[in-house]
Every structure is written in C-alpha cells, then in structure tokens.
Amino acid sequence: MDIRDVHFAYPDGRKALRGVDLRIEHGQRVALLGPNGAGKTTLALHCNGIYEADAGSIHIGALPVTDANLPEIRRCVGLVFQDPDDQLFMPTVRDDVAFGPANLGLRGEELDVRVAEALDAVGAADVAGRAPHHLSGGEQRRVALATVQAMRPDLLVLDEPTSGLDPAGRRELVDVLRGLSITQLVITHDLPFALELCERAVIMNDGRATADGATADLLVDQGLLHANRLELPFGFDPAVARRDNRPTSPR
Amino acid sequence: MGAGHAHALYVHEHSPVHRLAPQVKLAAAFGFVLAVAVTPREAMWAFAIDAAALAVVVRLARLPVAFVLARLAVILPFITFAFLIPFVGSGERVDVLGVSVSQAGLWGAWNVLAKATLGATVSILLAGTTEIPSILRGMAQLRVPETFTAIAAFMIRYLELIAGDLRRMRTAMTARGYDPRWLWQARPIATSAGALFIRSYERGERVHAAMLSRGYTGTMPALDRRVATKREWLIAAIAPGVATGTAITAFLALM
Numbered sequence: 001m002d003i004r005d006v007h008f009a010y011p012d013g014r015k016a017l018r019g020v021d022l023r024i025e026h027g028q029r030v031a032l033l034g035p036n037g038a039g040k041t042t043l044a045l046h047c048n049g050i051y052e053a054d055a056g057s058i059h060i061g062a063l064p065v066t067d068a069n070l071p072e073i074r075r076c077v078g079l080v081f082q083d084p085d086d087q088l089f090m091p092t093v094r095d096d097v098a099f100g101p102a103n104l105g106l107r108g109e110e111l112d113v114r115v116a117e118a119l120d121a122v123g124a125a126d127v128a129g130r131a132p133h134h135l136s137g138g139e140q141r142r143v144a145l146a147t148v149q150a151m152r153p154d155l156l157v158l159d160e161p162t163s164g165l166d167p168a169g170r171r172e173l174v175d176v177l178r179g180l181s182i183t184q185l186v187i188t189h190d191l192p193f194a195l196e197l198c199e200r201a202v203i204m205n206d207g208r209a210t211a212d213g214a215t216a217d218l219l220v221d222q223g224l225l226h227a228n229r230l231e232l233p234f235g236f237d238p239a240v241a242r243r244d245n246r247p248t249s250p251r
Numbered sequence: 252m253g254a255g256h257a258h259a260l261y262v263h264e265h266s267p268v269h270r271l272a273p274q275v276k277l278a279a280a281f282g283f284v285l286a287v288a289v290t291p292r293e294a295m296w297a298f299a300i301d302a303a304a305l306a307v308v309v310r311l312a313r314l315p316v317a318f319v320l321a322r323l324a325v326i327l328p329f330i331t332f333a334f335l336i337p338f339v340g341s342g343e344r345v346d347v348l349g350v351s352v353s354q355a356g357l358w359g360a361w362n363v364l365a366k367a368t369l370g371a372t373v374s375i376l377l378a379g380t381t382e383i384p385s386i387l388r389g390m391a392q393l394r395v396p397e398t399f400t401a402i403a404a405f406m407i408r409y410l411e412l413i414a415g416d417l418r419r420m421r422t423a424m425t426a427r428g429y430d431p432r433w434l435w436q437a438r439p440i441a442t443s444a445g446a447l448f449i450r451s452y453e454r455g456e457r458v459h460a461a462m463l464s465r466g467y468t469g470t471m472p473a474l475d476r477r478v479a480t481k482r483e484w485l486i487a488a489i490a491p492g493v494a495t496g497t498a499i500t501a502f503l504a505l506m
Contacts, residue, residue: 050460071466079464085412086457091384091404100465102472131384133411151465 001047001077001155001183006056008042016042018207019056024155029177029184031194031215034204035229040187041082043204044157047185048077060155075104078153082160084140088132093124093143096132100151118150119143122176138169142176149180156184162193191232195219195241203228260322260378267486268312268380272479273389275487280377282491286498287369292362294501298369304493305372314379322375326367333363383407388477401471405458413451420446 001024008017016039024030034040045051046058049065058065065073081087090096097115106114119125122142127135135143141161148156161177162170174196177184188194194201194215201215205228211218218224219238225231232238268276283301290297309319337347340356347357381389387407390400420443424430429439 045460048464050463071468074464074466077464079461081457081461081464083457085409086454087461089405089408089458089462091387091408095384099462099467099472103466103468131408133408147465 001061001185002057002059003043003046004057006043006046006053006058008039008046008051008054016207017046017053020204020207020209022202022209022212024183024185026154027181027183028200029186029198031198031201032185032187032204033189033191033194033201033218033228033230035189038204038228039207040204041159044079044159044185044187047155047157048074048079050079075151076154078148078151078156080144080148080156080158080161082163084132084137084144087144087147088140091131092128093119093130093132093135094128096143097128097147097150100147104151114150114152118146121149121180122146123172136169137164138166138172141165141169141173145173145176154182156180156182157187158184159187160189161186162188162190189230191219191230191238192236192241195238203230205229260375261382262312262314262318262379264313264380266311266313266380268308268376271380271487272392272477272483273381273385274392275389275479275483276377276381277386277389277393279487279491280373282488283373283494284370286491286494287366287373290366290494290498291501291505292358292365293505294497295361295365297497297501298365300497301369301494304490305369305376308376308490309372312376312380314376318379319372319375322379323368323371326371329367330364333360333367336360336363391473392477392479397471409451409454412454413447416447416450417443 001022003020003022006017006020007015009015020039020043022032022043032040032043042051046053046065047060049067049070053065060073060077063069063072063076088096090099094115097118098111101111101114115128116125119128122145124139124142124146127139127143132140132143145158145161158177161173165173170193174193177186177197184198186194186198198215201211201213201218202209203211203218203224210228211224216238219232283305287298287301290301309316336359337352337356340353340359342353342355344351345354345357346352377386387400387404390403391397424439424443
C-alpha cells in the first residue's frame with residue numbers, strides 16, 4: 001500500500017488529514033499509533049475508498065483507489081471497524097460472514113466452504129448459528145475479523161481492535177492476528193499491544209504521519225511519545241517487555 | 252438449528268413442525284388465518300374444528316400448552332374491548348343472565364374473541380417453531396420484496412441495541428438524581444429521544460460504510476436458500492386446508 005500526500009477535510013470544514021505519506025510493504029505488520037482525533041480512522045476509511053481524498057493518491061499494489069477500481073479495492077482491502085456492532089449487521093454470524101463473499105459472487109457450496117474456513121481461522125466455528133448481538137465482546141471481535149477474512153483480502157486494516165476487550169479477549173486476538181500471514185495495518189493507541197504485534201510503527205498526529213520506525217525504538221523515546229500525546233501504561237517498560245518472552249495463552 | 256440464545260418466543264425443540272421449511276410454514280399460517288377470518292361468525296362449530304386442528308399442530312410441535320396460553324394473554328386488551336360491544340351495540344336485544352344486551356353486539360364480540368384467539372395461536376405457533384433468521388429467509392423465498400425483509404432484518408438486529416442505549420441514558424439520568432415519571436417531566440425524555448435518533452442515524456452511516464467495505468452494491472446477496480419439497484408443502488397444507496374446507500362448508504350451510 002502506498003499513500004502519498006493525502007489530504008482530506010470533512011464537509012463541515014474540519015481538516016482531518018493534512019498530507020499523509022505511508023508506504024507498507026507486502027507481508028508487513030504495521031501499527032498506526034496516535035491520540036484520539038489524529039485522523040487514524042479517517043485514513044483507514046480512505047484505504048478502501050469509503051472516503052475520497054481531496055488531494056494525493058493511494059495505491060493498493062499497482063491499483064489506484066479510484067471509483068472504477070472500487071469493487072476490486074474492497075475485495076483486497078479488508079477493513080475491520082472499531083465497533084463490532086457496526087460490522088456485524090446480519091441476523092446470524094453465518095450470514096454475516098457470507099455477506100462479503102456473496103457480494104463477490106460466490107454461491108452454494110463454495111460459499112459455505114469459504115464461511116467455514118474464515119470462522120475456523122478465528123476459532124469461532126461454534127457460534128455460526130448465533131445472533132451477533134448475543135456474542136461476548138471477544139467473540140464479536142473475532143467474528144468481525146472473520147467477516148473480512150472470508151473475502152481473502154491482501155491487506156487487513158484494523159481500527160482499534162482491542163477497544164473494549166478484556167485481557168483474555170485481547171490475548172486471543174493477538175494470537176489470531178499473529179496467525180494470519182497477510183499484510184496488516186493495526187490502528188491503536190494500546191502501545192503494549194502494538195509492541196507485541198508489530199515490528200514497525202507509524203505515529204500520526206494532527207493529520208500527519210510524524211514518526212516511522214521500529215516499534216521498540218519509538219516507544220522508548222519519551223520525548224516523541226509526549227509530543228504526540230501518547231503514553232505508556234503505568235509500570236510498562238518497553239525495553240523489558242521483549243517480544244520473545246511474550247506470554248502464551250493457556251491451551 | 253443454532254445453539255444458544257434464540258428469541259423469547261422461540262421454543263427449542265426438534266419436532267416435525269420445527270423441521271418444516273420456513274416459507275412453507277409462513278404460507279400455511281397466512282392461509283389458515285385467512286380462512287378463519289372469512290368464516291361466518293354464526294358457524295360456531297367451524298371455529299371448534301379450526302381450534303381442534305390448531306391443537307393438533309401445537310401437540311405435534313411439542314409446544315407446552317402453558318406457554319401457548321401465557322402468550323395468548325397478548326390479545327386480552329382486544330378481548331376486553333370486544334366484551335363491551337354487546338352492551339353498547341344496537342338492534343334487537345336479548346336477555347343474558349338478566350342483563351339486556353344487543354344480539355348483533357353479542358355476535359360481534361364472539362367474532363372478535365374466536366378469530367383473535369385462533370389468529371394469535373397461529374402466530375405463536377409460527378414464532379415458537381421458527382427462528383427469526385429462518386422467518387426472514389422464508390419471506391425472501393416467498394418473494395417478499397427485499398426492501399421489506401432487509402428492513403425487518405436490520406430492525407431486529409439493532410432494536411435491542413437501541414433499547415440498550417435508551418436504558419443506559421435513563422440510568423444515567425437516574426444516577427444524577429432525575430427520575431422522570433410524569434408528563435410534565437417529558438422534556439428530558441424528548442431530549443434523550445432526540446439524542447437517540449442522532450446516535451442511531453450515525454450508526455446507520457457506519458453500518459452502511461461497513462457494508463460498502465464488503466462489496467455491497469445496493470442489493471442484499473441471496474444466501475442459503477432452502478428449497479421446500481413437495482412433501483413439505485403438502486404436509487403444511489393440511490391445517491389451512493381443513494380451515495378452508497370448514498369455511499366453505501360453513502358458507503354453504505348458511506345459504
């Protein structure tokens with residue numbers, strides 16, 4: 001994904017993006033950090049053409065994000081929304097996961113296989129027949145991921161995937177995301193989560209990308225974090241929390 | 252069908268009625284109600300036959316009788332109203348237990364009582380044996396316009412959420428020492444209804460964005476259409492068939 005000098009203002013005149021540059025290579029997992037109101041979600045909605053940039057360009061692979069390319073862009077960019085209640089709108093989990101691939105034209109057995117695969121990948125096969133609003137927060141989040149995975153995207157954009165999750169739900173999500181081998185852009189202000197999941201991080205503030213580097217390096221730079229309204233949780237030392245001694249889930 | 256929670260009206264069972272395709276049950280329910288509605292009210296025996304037919308289906312569906320009776324309480328307000336008709340009705344009057352009542356009104360009350368009870372039982376049966384997603388699918392199968400089924404689906408999906416929002420707003424009000432109960436305290440309620448509308452509208456926009464993100468182009472994809480067999484249609488036709496036959500016989504008998 002290649003984002004070049006993207007500008008965007010909301011209809012009320014508020015400038016959300018003031019020239020964002022961001023390039024993500026195939027297979028990378030990148031954290032997009034920044035305080036509330038930095039423009040992270042707005043940028044996410046540009047990645048698959050929900051919002052159209054006022055200026056600048058976005059390419060997914062070789063494909064520019066333009067009206068003519070939208071169907072293909074939306075197939076290859078999987079956007080997971082912050083609130084699963086927005087993402088899951090069908091009467092049952094199975095129908096919801098089938099919604100995307102069915103829009104791609106899949107039917108019958110092919111569709112069933114795709115749905116089962118996606119639910120399996122996130123460990124949610126047992127809730128297929130349930131209604132989305134009867135699931136726990138962690139289950140909803142994983143099913144939301146499955147709805148996007150079912151379209152076999154090349155790039156996954158996750159907007160605040162840990163918000164509202166309890167520690168165990170968060171852990172399960174980390175495991176699932178680490179298990180997926182596709183390119184990921186993870187929007188978060190949960191810094192330990194970013195450190196655990198992503199080698200590279202980009203910091204956004206006030207509509208611009210203000211820093212880009214190894215997550216571990218960025219998080220030890222107190223001045224940089226402070227300047228961008230980011231804070232580590234009390235007692236958390238990124239120098240000590242190394243990725244190789246991360247806790248593993250009891251299985 | 253699916254494990255876990257279902258709707259409050261649904262009874263988890265594995266009966267032959269539960270297994271029927273939803274579109275077949277919908278059509279049968281509609282047919283039955285239609286036949287009952289046109290049955291002449293003077294043919295009391297006809298309603299007895301209809302009730303017996305329904306009782307058999309309730310038995311087959313293994314719905315607890317207490318459950319059905321409890322759900323039937325929904326129609327009590329209508330029944331209460333119906334019982335007023337004989338007293339306010341005009342025309343020829345008869346004495347019942349020493350009270351003079353209108354004969355036409357008496358028939359009117361009976362008409363409402365019999366048809367409402369039978370109609371409500373049919374919908375309790377349908378809801379008790381068919382989960383909501385299946386009902387929606389059945390409607391789609393019966394060629395109900397997609398706009399209606401989609402609206403119904405979204406309403407069911409988000410109604411609980413909106414009700415939850417309202418509950419939380421009310422709790423927040425109560426927590427800050429305000430517990431509106433009377434009409435002259437309606438202002439905060441109106442304000443929160445407005446806030447709720449804005450919230451729901453914004454949610455609608457986000458849901459639409461989520462739909463677009465997954466390739467929505469304006470029509471809901473047709474999912475997992477279960478085709479009903481001829482046998483299912485035949486089996487489901489029995490109860491409405493009985494009701495229709497009864498209605499026709501009743502008409503002929505009165506001519």
